[in-house]
Amino acid sequence: MSHATGSRVQQHIGDPLSAEPALPLTKLEEIFKDIQSDLRFDHELNGCLNCGICTATCPAAHYYDFSPREIVQLLWTENLEGIYDAMQEKIWACAQCYTCAARCPFGNSPGGLVMLMRETAIKHGMQSAKNVLRPFSRVMLKLISTGNQLSPDMINRDHFADWGPNISKIEAPLKLLRQAIPMPTLNTTATAWEVNLKTSVELYTIWEETGVLKQLETVDENLFDVISDIMDEKREDWKDFLADQEDEKDEKDD
């Protein structure tokens, strides 16, 4: 007997007709527990009227096979397999605009729940998280190492196809263009503005303390290594800078 093949459920959860699930129940439970135990969970999920306001109002639902109401229902009914399945693809369609939260008559935040599921997907190093984040590695590199999301020199034809013919405007001599901006701190090309060394070093502490770096290590080890090297370097520079200051001070005191 043959049966339908290739559905996401079968791919990720296993063949419903075979006795062996692809993923043990304990793993599914662990994933749900991670979502549920977050402090925000109880604030963002109060129950559900199944009314569909969230889905009707959701921009992502108009373009993708994604429904915030379905996400809320899966979580509320603790449908472990459905939750895991949704984490393979659907949850990444959300634009995090929170229109759903502004309108839900039960006071839920479907967008917030999607965020919890995303964080859990990253924590568990799910392939979907890796796939989704891969195209953003340039942005993540810039963001984590400098605090800037996008720098002028990242804007080019290859990456901004949707700009159409207007892209030619930014292909003019970048340095010269940037120098035309009256604020000297914006005369930069490799970052959007001049990044203060101390700020960078403080930012690294924030990344470490909030677990961002750990998340990065789980989803993209290569990028993590590159960024760690940059961080080490900058921290060295900062130490040197402080030492120089000390020296100067000593000289003056003498």
Next chain:
Amino acid sequence: MNAKPVLIVGGGPSGLAAARALADVGQRAILVEKEPRLGGAPILSGYAKLVPSGEWAKDAIGGMVSAVEGNSLVTVHRGCTVNEFDGKPGDFRAKLSNGVSVEAGAVILCTGFTHFDSVNKPEWGFGTFPDVVTTTQVEQMISSGQGVRCPSDGRKPQRVAILLCVGSRDRQIGREWCSKICCTVSSNLAMEIREELPDCHVYIYYMDIRTFGLYETKYYWKSQEEFKVKYIKARIAEVTSNGEKLIVKGEDTLVKRPITIPFDMVVHAIGMDPNVDNKTLAKTFGVGLEPHGFIGKGNSYDALGATTRAGIFVAGAATGPETIDDSIAQGNAAAMAAFALVSQHAARGVAA
């Protein structure tokens, strides 16, 4: 007969029923009604045919009004409220806004509800688009004999959407209760629209259909089988306009896709809010309100219609969303309790 009269505040179905019941057993009543005419919501808001009797409101409730107005045991004060109130069970005194002071042995609050004002839900277009109307407006279109027409240009609508639970079951606007009657009223209106305009398609957007008890076959089933009313399980996200038609955006939750449908007319099935006077009433009469803002019941299984204050009773939609039948039943029950109280006090007075 030396029993003091019973003061009834509010002359809607519940207050009329209480007054009539007291008069029927020879007990005097004073009926104080804020508006210039009796009848409550069904008369003041011009409802059409009532659920479930199918009788026109002006006949059915009009009959209740005549029975009270022609009764020598009932003194009616119209366009009037109670300004001051004190005393104890069997011996209350009230000062009315028309300057009259009255004595009463007991009080029944029959002050009803206030219709939800749809402008508080701006994303559903009421107040923005003239062809977005409320169930009360459609009731009035039918009861006035004008017929169901789009207010913008008077045309006959070809597609009508009725949105259920407007002003009910919605935490965003602080109204978590179900208004109980609007599902049935909407099914009824849908059939009336189809009857008047057989070419008009009527859609009802619902979360749950609460045509409880015997209303199920008489409204929910019948409206589909005989009147081809379409039910879509969805709550609407927003009503907009493309300049020509109203655009209704919702999710068809059973098909799981967002849908956008053009309509000529959108009807809000508005819910029942606590009477806007309830805070004042609670203060004047010293009774408690329940958490949603309706008048609180003293108990569920003891004296019928008790409030938190002895000698003051409550009936009808003042206690929460109620149907007319239930409001009438509660009016009768509260009348019984009030009658027992004033009779006991009168008997004691004689014995003393």
